[in-house]
Amino acid sequence: xxxxxxxxxxxxxxxxxxxxxxxxxxxxxxxxxxxxxxxxxxxxxxxxxxxxxxxxxxxxxxxxxxxxxxxxxxxxxxxxxxxxxxxxxxxxxxxxxxxxxxxxxxxxxxxxxxxxxxxxxxxxxxxxxxxxxxxxxxxxxxxxxxxxxxxxxxxxxxxxxxxxxxxxxxxxxxxxxxxxxxxxxxxxxxxxxxxxxxxxxxxxxxxxxxxxxxxxxxxxxxxxxxxxxxxxxxxxxxxxxxxxxxxxxxxxxxxxxxxxxxxxxxxxxxxxxxxxxxxxxxxxxxxxxxxxxxxxxxxxxxxxxxxxxxxxxxxxxxxxxxxxxxxxxxxxxxxxxxxxxxxxxxxxxxxxxxxxxxxxxxxxxxxxxxxxxxxxxxxxxxxxxxxxxxxxxxxxxxxxxxxxxxxxxxxxxxxxxxxxxxxxxxxxxxxxxxxxxxxxxxxxxxxxxxxxxxxxxxxxxxxxxxxxxxxxxxx
Amino acid sequence: xxxxxxxxxxxxxxxxxxxxxxxxxxxxxxxxxxxxxxxxxxxxxxxxxxxxxxxxxxxxxxxxxxxxxxxxxxxxxxxxxxxxxxxxxxxxxxxxxxxxxxxxxxxxxxxxxxxxxxxxxxxxxxxxxxxxxxxxxxxxxxxxxxxxxxxxxxxxxxxxxxxxxxxxxxxxxxxxxxxxxxxxxxxxxxxxxxxxxxxxxxxxxxxxxxxxxxxxxxxxxxxxxxxxxxxxxxxxxxxxxxxxxxxxxxxxxxxxxxxxxxxxxxxxxxxxxxxxxxxxxxxxxxxxxxxxxxxxxxxxxxxxxxxxxxxxxxxxxxxxx
Numbered sequence: 001x002x003x004x005x006x007x008x009x010x011x012x013x014x015x016x017x018x019x020x021x022x023x024x025x026x027x028x029x030x031x032x033x034x035x036x037x038x039x040x041x042x043x044x045x046x047x048x049x050x051x052x053x054x055x056x057x058x059x060x061x062x063x064x065x066x067x068x069x070x071x072x073x074x075x076x077x078x079x080x081x082x083x084x085x086x087x088x089x090x091x092x093x094x095x096x097x098x099x100x101x102x103x104x105x106x107x108x109x110x111x112x113x114x115x116x117x118x119x120x121x122x123x124x125x126x127x128x129x130x131x132x133x134x135x136x137x138x139x140x141x142x143x144x145x146x147x148x149x150x151x152x153x154x155x156x157x158x159x160x161x162x163x164x165x166x167x168x169x170x171x172x173x174x175x176x177x178x179x180x181x182x183x184x185x186x187x188x189x190x191x192x193x194x195x196x197x198x199x200x201x202x203x204x205x206x207x208x209x210x211x212x213x214x215x216x217x218x219x220x221x222x223x224x225x226x227x228x229x230x231x232x233x234x235x236x237x238x239x240x241x242x243x244x245x246x247x248x249x250x251x252x253x254x255x256x257x258x259x260x261x262x263x264x265x266x267x268x269x270x271x272x273x274x275x276x277x278x279x280x281x282x283x284x285x286x287x288x289x290x291x292x293x294x295x296x297x298x299x300x301x302x303x304x305x306x307x308x309x310x311x312x313x314x315x316x317x318x319x320x321x322x323x324x325x326x327x328x329x330x331x332x333x334x335x336x337x338x339x340x341x342x343x344x345x346x347x348x349x350x351x352x353x354x355x356x357x358x359x360x361x362x363x364x365x366x367x368x369x370x371x372x373x374x375x376x377x378x379x380x381x382x383x384x385x386x387x388x389x390x391x392x393x394x395x396x397x398x399x400x401x402x403x404x405x406x407x408x409x410x411x412x413x414x415x416x417x418x419x420x421x422x423x424x425x426x427x428x429x430x431x432x433x434x435x436x437x438x439x440x441x442x443x444x445x446x447x448x449x450x451x452x453x454x455x456x457x458x459x460x461x462x463x464x465x466x467x468x469x470x471x472x473x474x475x
Numbered sequence: 476x477x478x479x480x481x482x483x484x485x486x487x488x489x490x491x492x493x494x495x496x497x498x499x500x501x502x503x504x505x506x507x508x509x510x511x512x513x514x515x516x517x518x519x520x521x522x523x524x525x526x527x528x529x530x531x532x533x534x535x536x537x538x539x540x541x542x543x544x545x546x547x548x549x550x551x552x553x554x555x556x557x558x559x560x561x562x563x564x565x566x567x568x569x570x571x572x573x574x575x576x577x578x579x580x581x582x583x584x585x586x587x588x589x590x591x592x593x594x595x596x597x598x599x600x601x602x603x604x605x606x607x608x609x610x611x612x613x614x615x616x617x618x619x620x621x622x623x624x625x626x627x628x629x630x631x632x633x634x635x636x637x638x639x640x641x642x643x644x645x646x647x648x649x650x651x652x653x654x655x656x657x658x659x660x661x662x663x664x665x666x667x668x669x670x671x672x673x674x675x676x677x678x679x680x681x682x683x684x685x686x687x688x689x690x691x692x693x694x695x696x697x698x699x700x701x702x703x704x705x706x707x708x709x710x711x712x713x714x715x716x717x718x719x720x721x722x723x724x725x726x727x728x729x730x731x732x733x734x735x736x737x738x739x740x741x742x743x744x745x746x747x748x749x750x751x752x753x754x755x756x757x758x759x760x761x762x763x764x765x766x767x768x769x770x771x772x773x774x775x776x777x778x779x780x781x782x783x784x785x786x787x788x789x790x791x792x793x794x795x796x
Contacts, residue, residue, distance in 0.1 A: 119757050122543040149544045235639055238630070294630040297651035297741035305631050433758045437739075445742035450652050475542060475760065 073369050075104045078124065078131035080117040081189070081356065082390035083108030090385060095376045102369055107131060118142045125151050125361075132364040133373055135185075138176055138424060139193075139354045141432020145475060147179050148430045152359035154182040158371040169378070172353045173396040176423045186378040188386055189394040190355025192417035193317040193424075194251040197224060197240075198324050201337035203312050207231055214413040217343035221255055221282055224313070224339070231312045232292040240286065241294050241302050242315035244443030246436045247352050251315075253279040254422060255341045255350035260439070265428040266470055270463035277459060280446070284455050287447040296444045307332045313339070317354070318414040319393040325410060338413050351421035355396060430475040438465040537767035542760045554767035565768075567743065568751040571657070575747065576726035579661045584718050586669045591677030592707065605678075612671030620735040623663050624650060650736055653744035660732050660745060673718045680714035681707065685794070712791040720783055727776055748772055 082088055092104045111117040118140065124130040136146035146152045159166060166174055166183075173187040197219075201211055209227060212219045224240065231239025242248055250260045258275035261268050269276045287293045294302070294311070303320075305311045307327050314320070321338050328334035341350040358378060360370045376382055378396075384403050386394045395401050395411070395418055404411040427435045442465045445451055446458030453461075537554055539547035558565045594605050611619075626633050629648035638646035647655040684707065692702045708715075730749040733739060739746035739754070752772065756765035 115758060119543065119760070122760065126543055126545075151544070295648050295651035295741075297737070298628055298630045298648070308631075310631055431759075437754070437758075441740055441743050444740060445653075448653065448742060450648055450654070451742065 071101055073102045073366050075102065075133060075364075075366060075370055075373060076107060076131035077104055077133045077373070078107045078109055078121065079133075079135050080109040080111065080114060081135055082386065082392060083110060085390045087385050087390035090389065091377050091382055094381075095373055099369075099372070102373075104373065105131075114140060128363075130361055132361050132366060132370040133377075134359050134361060135356055136359055137356045138426070139356065141426055141430075141436065143184070143357060143359075144179065144426040144432060145430040146359065147184055148474065150362055152184055153362040153364070153367060154184055155186070155360065155371060155374075156183050158360075158367060159183060162371065162375075164375065168380075168399070169396050170398065170418050172418070172421045172423055173355050176353055176355055177357055185357030185359045186374050187355050187357055187396040188378045188383055189392045190353065190396040191317055191319040191393050192349070192395075192414060192421045193352040193354035194247045194315060195317055195341060195349060195351035195417045195421065196315075196321055197339035197341075198306070198314045198316045198320050199337040199339055200306055200309060200312050200333075201335040202333055203237070203309055204231070204337065207312075211337045212339040214338040214340070215416050217340045217349060217416070219339050220342050225282065225286060227313065228286055228292060229290070236310070238294050238305075238311045239292065240313045240315070241305070241311045242283070243296050244283075244440065244447050246439035247317075247354065248315060249280075249439050249443050250352045250424070251341070251350050252283060254344065254348075254352070255279065256282070257344050257346070259425065261425050261427070261435075261466065261470065263425050265426050268463050268466040268470060270459060270466070280459055280462075281455060283447060284458070288449050288452065288455075291449045293447075293449075295449065296447055303327055307334050309333050317351075318395065318417065321413065322393065322408075322410060325408075336410070340416065347420070348422050349417040349420045351417050353421040353423045356394075427470050428474075429470065429472055431469050431472050434469045434472065435466065438469045442466070533766040534770060536763050537770050539763040541763040541766075543762055544760075547763060550763070554764045555771070557764065558768060558771065564743065564746060564751055568746050568748045571744075571746065572727055572729070572748040575657050575661065575729060576723055578657070579664050580719060580722040580726050582661065583665055583668050583673065584715060584722055586665060587671075587673035587718065588677050588711065588715065590669055591674045591681055592703065594674070595678060595681045608670030608674065610670070612667050614667065616667070616731050617735055619663055619667055620732050623659070623666075624736055627659055627662075651741055653742040656737055656741060656744040660729070660736065663732055663736075664726075664729075673722070676718060677711065677714055680711050684710045709792050710794055713793060716783075716787050716791045720780060723779065723783070724776055727772075727779075 077088070077092070079088070088106050088108070092106055096102055096104060109117040109120055111120060114137070118136070121130060121134065121136070130151070134152070136142040136152060138144070158164075169187050173190050174183070176190075177183050177185040177187060199211065204211060204227075207230060209230065228238075228240035231237065242252075246260070253260045253269070253276045256275045256279035258273045258279060259269055260276065270280070287296070294305075302311055302314055303324060304327075306314050306324060314324075316324075321336060324334075325336040328336065344350055358374045360367050360374065364370050377386075380397060380399045380403075383394050383397050383400045386392050387400065387404060395404070395414055401411055401415060401418065426432055439462075442458075442462040446453055446455075446462055536547055538549060538551060540550050540553075541547035590608060594601060594608065598604070614622075627635075627649035629635060629646075629651040632649070634649075635646040647658075649655050649659045688706050688710070689702055692706050697705065728749050729747055730753065733745040733747055733750055734753070737745045739750050748768075749772075752765050752768045755761045755768060
């Protein structure tokens with residue numbers, strides 16, 4: 001009440017004065033009135049709610065629904081995945097046809113970049129307005145943050161009571177959805193990350209080399225290095241190109257039977273694990289000592305360079321293979337081929353399973369219905385449509401990949417690693433974005449041929465800066 | 476000697492008339508004021524609601540830990556202490572920004588000024604030249620950056636291919652090279668700004684210089700360079716000052732080109748202070764810390780501007796004063 005009096009008092013006073021015309025409205029008075037009103041309004045608008053939506057203490061909410069007075073159940077679907085393609089609308093239409101008592105409000109998020117949308121989603125959550133069905137992508141590390149902050153709910157009880165067959169998706173994509181033993185999402189888009197050498201087959205064969213079997217892990221890292229040397233032509237052609245972002249560094253170390261950080265996300269392995277050090281030495285030798293790889297920061301235009309025949313092998317992922325094939329148009333001297341990285345001693349394929357997930361808001365009033373909708377959009381039809389209508393790379397289901405193979409046999413190449421890849425490890429403190437930046441900046445610095453940083457120094461800097469992020473207080 | 480008596484009949488009506496006029500003018504003034512404030516109100520609401528209000532709120536946030544998801548927690552001066560003691564990128568991004576501003580502003584101001592002097596000549600077709608030089612400033616920044624990224628690609632760009640063809644063994648890596656990344660961004664800035672608004676302001680300044688001064692200098696035997704040095708440049712100092720102040724503020728706030736071209740890389744080479752604030756706020760969601768950085772930076776810019784204002788008394792000349 002005193003707050004209201006402070007805000008509205010001057011307004012009422014000013015109005016009274018005006019009516020009576022007994023007092024002049026001073027500049028100061030008017031400014032004070034407007035100032036107080038707008039500042040108070042701004043503060044009220046900007047301030048978070050008195051209590052942010054509380055996370056249920058015991059994990060999953062019961063699969064209940066809260067129908068409105070007219071018997072309709074309402075869901076809100078917030079996403080930046082596929083708006084404008086018609087896929088979202090088709091999923092809503094087909095779901096509500098089967099469930100006429102459900103209304104789904106589709107609220108597309110259309111930030112300038114994917115990262116913009118997470119900011120908006122966090123703000124929506126703080127304001128109590130985040131949708132029931134949402135997506136916090138593991139590839140951007142927001143998945144783990146959303147779990148740690150109690151934004152998304154575990155789905156185990158919902159899946160159990162629904163008797164959902166969880167084997168309909170590739171095992172590794174399901175493992176990616178599990179944190180501390182609980183299932184937090186159902187996968188829709190996804191691919192095996194940075195697990196291949198995308199090869200332009202024409203110059204590769206012209207150099208007298210034999211293309212590797214695209215589905216066999218038969219080529220050693222030493223052989224790839226030899227090919228890189230053989231294909232390199234000073235100032236005109238690079239045999240191999242790669243970057244040193246988090247995904248590439250992880251797969252590089254995995255190809256040498258190690259990893260970049262431990263599975264708990266608390267420790268960088270670069271200081272102590274000699275296999276991880278061997279991995280970085282392999283790249284350092286080619287990039288800095290022999291200088292036969294392009295500057296890492298030039299990699300942004302590398303797809304075009306590969307189409308032009310200036311890069312022959314590019315370290316990428318299954319999605320890059322498909323995209324490269326699509327990019328070869330109009331008589332470009334290109335033909336796509338793929339080489340897989342050598343199989344690890346533990347029988348796993350060096351990779352970083354990258355994938356999206358659909359999640360349910362922990363405070364959703366209708367988690368049961370939301371779960372049914374999640375199943376609907378991650379079903380075979382939903383996921384296939386996500387590829388063909390939504391234009392996304394969604395290789396998370398064997399039945400979908402089988403359908404995609406009918407359209408383009410190249411998808412067959414991806415199966416070995418989809419079946420046998422390794423999931424991403426995230427920092428335990430939810431500092432994924434900082435981790436990402438530490439990897440790419442310090443990795444690039446170490447491998448920059450112009451910097452000529454001694455290997456040991458580069459390795460130490462990279463390790464120290466990754467560890468520094470892992471040691472930060474939880475976000 | 477005039478003696479006014481209390482019963483003087485002439486005084487009463489006059490006083491009464493004056494009071495009536497005063498009352499009428501006072502009421503009219505009040506009404507005018509009211510209308511004035513009424514018309515000002517939309518702007519004032521915007522000013523307080525969208526600038527002062529959020530600004531004050533961000534000042535409050537700078538004393539908190541705030542990640543958007545949870546309510547802000549008051550932590551006193553910790554954010555301000557941390558930026559000086561526990562942020563590896565604080566000083567480096569500040570120095571990098573100063574380097575960028577220190578190099579780009581003089582080049583841009585001096586370049587624009589000489590371009591304006593050239594384009595102030597009464598040549599045939601001068602408006603076409605002016606238009607041609609102004610055109611790059613109309614290209615959206617995003618398009619310029621993408622264009623330059625393609626042209627300046629260290630390994631495959633047209634510029635380096637040309638340099639190699641000319642015999643240069645190791646041409647610069649431009650955006651991909653930590654030593655050349657900032658000069659590359661400066662190149663984009665110069666391309667867009669040399670013939671842009673700054674040049675137009677200089678042209679306006681040049682056309683405000685009285686021609687009789689040039690005539691007098693010519694009669695005294697001053698050469699073209701002497702006329703430029705002793706007439707044009709001194710009388711352009713208010714314009715130079717104006718463009719420098721705005722240029723420095725703009726350069727210190729540089730963000731978009733680095734964000735689009737390099738995302739702060741390579742090796743943090745273009746990690747400017749504004750980008751650091753953005754990263755902390757919208758990528759890491761350390762909103763309280765980002766607010767503290769922003770307030771520190773705003774105060775720094777105000778201090779720098781005040782120093783420039785003070786120094787301007789020594790070198791800015793106003794004609795007629």
